[in-house]
Amino acid sequence: MHDTSANRRLILRLLMLVVVMFGFGFALVPIYDVMCQAFGINGKTAGAYDGAQTVDEARQVRVQFLATNAAGMSWEFRPLADELAVHPGASNEMLFVAHNPSDQPMTAQAIPSVAPSKAAAFFHKTECFCFTQQVLQPGERIEMPVRFIVDRDLPADVKHLTLAYTLFDLTARKAPVPVAGR
Structure with a gap:
């Protein structure tokens, strides 16, 4: 009887x-x-932006x-330019190019980091x-924008x-869906 009670307690503790x-x-x-937010680790970027700032024309930051x-x-994956000189508060854009050289549709996700x-x-x-998964058909090439302030x-x-991106292949995790109009 004692063993049964001990077994029940052990099972309860494990559960x-x-x-x-x-x-x-x-x-x-x-x-x-x-x-990440408290210590600024992993380069997670800021959240929503209200856009109410004025542009600081006197200052330039190299991105x-x-x-x-x-x-x-x-995939072949690269930015159209290595860097931009920007003014804080100004809206900017960079295009990244992706090309699927394979003979299969593929799904990818870009993960950003800021240093x-x-x-x-x-x-x-x-x-x-990077906000959405990208699906590219065999041989397809696209330009993907990132707009930032x-x-x-x-x-x-x-x-x-x-601003660094690492591109991950998600094809095995999720079957690619052909995108109409591309």
Whole structure:
């Protein structure tokens, strides 16, 4: 009888542990977002931008653009220019080119990062191809815009930002859907 009671307690404890671990798994994403925002890590860019700022014509910031493919990604992926000189508060645009050289439709997702990390909160993307998954048919080539504003409140010691994208192949995770009109 004693063994049965001990087994029930053990099973109950293990079930409670599973519930706690499951709950912690759901809490990880919000905890990660709060930590990134609080400490400026991982180069997460700022959220929504109200656009009410004036342009600081007296100051220029150099924005460098990098594009890399994750392991296993066969697309050609690059910015049209390596860098831009921008005025804080001004709206800017850079085009990135993607080409699917394979003979299969592919789905990809670009993940951005901004460096230095303390400047990430002052970099506002108003439109970005990274907000959605990109589906390219075999041999298809597209130009994808990123529109952004460097905030006027960017610390004065930051004179150079890097916006880097890593392109991941999601084809195996999600079947590509042909896009009409492309």
